[in-house]
Every structure is written in structure tokens, then in C-alpha cells.
Amino acid sequence: GAGVSQTPSNKVTEKGKYVELRCDPISGHTALYWYRQSLGQGPEFLIYFQGTGAADDSGLPNDRFFAVRPEGSVSTLKIQRTERGDSAVYLCASSRGRSNTEAFFGQGTRLTVV
Amino acid sequence: AQTVTQSQPEMSVQEAETVTLSCTYDTSENNYYLFWYKQPPSRQMILVIRQEAYKQQNATENRFSVNFQKAAKSFSLKISDSQLGDTAMYFCAFTYSNSGGSNYKLTFGKGTLLTVNP
Numbered sequence: 516g517a518g519v520s521q522t523p524s525n526k527v528t529e530k531g532k533y534v535e536l537r538c539d540p541i542s543g544h545t546a547l548y549w550y551r552q553s554l555g556q557g558p559e560f561l562i563y564f565q566g567t568g569a570a571d572d573s574g575l576p577n578d579r580f581f582a583v584r585p586e587g588s589v590s591t592l593k594i595q596r597t598e599r600g601d602s603a604v605y606l607c608a609s610s611r612g613r614s615n616t617e618a619f620f621g622q623g624t625r626l627t628v629v
Numbered sequence: 630a631q632t633v634t635q636s637q638p639e640m641s642v643q644e645a646e647t648v649t650l651s652c653t654y655d656t657s658e659n660n661y662y663l664f665w666y667k668q669p670p671s672r673q674m675i676l677v678i679r680q681e682a683y684k685q686q687n688a689t690e691n692r693f694s695v696n697f698q699k700a701a702k703s704f705s706l707k708i709s710d711s712q713l714g715d716t717a718m719y720f721c722a723f724t725y726s727n728s729g730g731s732n733y734k735l736t737f738g739k740g741t742l743l744t745v746n747p
Contacts, residue, residue, distance in 0.1 A: 548734060557633075557720050557737030558674070571732050604672055616662050616724060616733045620674035 517541075519621035521607050527627045528597055536592040536624045540609030547590050548618060549582055550606040558606050564590060565612060597628045631656045633723050635738035642711045643746050649696075650706045650741050652721030661725035663697065664735070665706045668718040677719070680704065711745045718742050 520539040528534050540547050545566055550558035560574040564584045572582075579597075584590040594601055604625050608618040632655045642648035654663070665677040680688045680697050687695050692712075696705045708715055721738040 546731060546733070550735075555739070557722075557739050558735070560734040560736070563732050563734055565731055571734065574734075606672075606674065608674070610733065613731050614726075617676060617679070618733065618735065619676075620666075622671055622673040625672075 519607055519609050519619055521605075521621035521624050523624060524622065525625045525627070527629060530597060530599060530628055532597055534594050534597055534626065536594075536605050536626070538590045538592070538607030538609075538621060540588065540590070540607070541619055542588075543611070544609035544619075545587065545612035546610040546615075546618075547584060548608045548610075549590070549592050550608065552604040552606055552623070554603070561592070561605075594626075597626075599628045602626055602628045631658070631723050631725070631736045633721050633736050633738040635721055635741050637741045638739070639742045639744070641744040641746060642708075644711055644713060646711055647707060647709045648711055648743065650708075650719050650721075650743065652704045652706070652738060654702050654704060654721070654723050656702070656723065656725065658725040661723060662733075663695075663704045664722040664724075665693070665695070665704075666720045666722055666737075667715075668720060668740070669716075674720070678706065708743075713745050713747060716743060716745045 547564040549561040552558040563571040567587045579595045582592045604623040606623045608620045610618045661682045663680045666674045718740045722735045724733045
């Protein structure tokens with residue numbers, strides 16, 4: 516596609532439920548990042564993929580959060596047993612990888628846990 | 630650890646005037662990159678301008694320019710001839726070339742809400 520696509524745009528879920536957020540990066544981009552943006556804050560790094568592998572997952576807050584990128588393109592961020600504190604905008608970004616520093620962002624998924 | 634500080638939560642400017650947004654950062658890295666991103670209500674982060682730390686010359690992109698003071702670890706954004714469409718959140722961000730060579734995760738400041746008034 517022309518840009519990074521994230522679905523759904525908005526998601527409301529009940530506390531304790533499981534959610535999946537999808538990111539479709541720019542075609543050919545090998546690097547993919549997930550960030551979380553809480554209200555009134557800047558985005559915070561969650562996880563980085565280079566190809567299919569999670570090369571850096573140091574930003575995941577706990578083991579309820581998990582992300583996959585099985586074919587090196589689309590990525591899914593999975594959150595188990597959601598809590599109200601998980602409410603935030605989840606942003607995905609992709610880049611060409613290697614030494615390329617420019618990341619292109621999607622419009623994010625706004626997750627609300629009620 | 631890297632930190633990015635934006636001390637101005639909100640700024641306003643009249644259309645056609647000039648405004649400067651401030652950013653300071655802290656790092657022990659030598660090879661790093663600094664960015665300004667714009668986030669309109671659509672939520673999509675849009676890259677405004679980028680500066681490589683090894684370059685002494687300040688980056689410029691049309692109406693946007695930076696004042697990069699490496700010793701002071703300061704990276705301000707100047708917007709000239711402000712337009713109504715410049716109204717948005719502006720985030721300063723930092724990344725560096727780590728040992729892996731390809732992980733350019735970003736560290737962001739808390740942002741400055743810029744309002745351009747007609």
C-alpha cells in the first residue's frame with residue numbers, strides 16, 4: 516500500500532478481554548516498530564521487528580503484551596487480559612531497515628478498555 | 630538512557646508570524662539523529678525535519694528550520710510564515726545508531742501543542 520495501515524482505527528473492549536491490533540507496513544519495509552501513546556504523552560517504544568524476528572522487545576510492559584510478524588510483513592500486537600491502564604493509542608511505524616532512520620507512521624489504533 | 634524534554638506544553642502564534650519550539654535531550658551517544666514530528670488530530674505522525682548529529686549545518690525544509698546546539702544538547706524548531714494547517718502537536722524525537730546497526734527506535738518528548746490563530 517501507499518502508507519502504513521492500521522486496523523481497527525478504534526477498539527473498545529471490556530476489561531479482561533483479549534484484543535489484536537493489526538499493522539500493515541509499507542511494501543518492502545523490513546523494519547517495523549510498535550509504540551504506545553498514552554493521553555498527553557509522547558509515544559513510547561514497545562517492540563521492533565527486523566524481518567520476521569522481534570529484535571528488541573524491551574519496551575513491552577509485561578507478559579500480557581505480545582507481537583508477531585510471521586511473514587515479515589503484517590504485524591499483530593496482541594494484548595491479553597486487558598486492563599483499563601492499557602487504554603492508549605497504539606502506533607505502528609515502518610522503515611526500509613538497515614541504516615535507514617526515517618520511520619513512516621500509521622494513524623494508530625485507539626484502544627479503550629472499559 | 631536517552632531522554633528528550635519539551636518544556637513548552639502549549640504555544641500559540643498568529644498566522645504568518647514565526648514561532649520557535651524548544652527541545653533538549655540527554656545522551657552519551659556520539660552518533661545520533663534528531664527529529665521533529667507533527668501529529669495533527671488524525672493521529673498520524675508526520676516527519677517535519679531531521680538532523681544528523683555529525684552535521685554542523687542546521688537542517689532546513691522550506692518554512693521549517695532547526696537550531697542544533699550539540700554542546701548544549703538543544704534542538705529547537707523554527708516555523709516561519711506560520712499557516713493555519715501548522716496547528717498540531719509537535720514532538721521532538723531522538724534515535725541513535727546502536728551496535729546492531731538497524732534498530733532506530735525513537736525516544737519522544739511529551740510534545741508541544743501549537744495553535745496558529747487567524
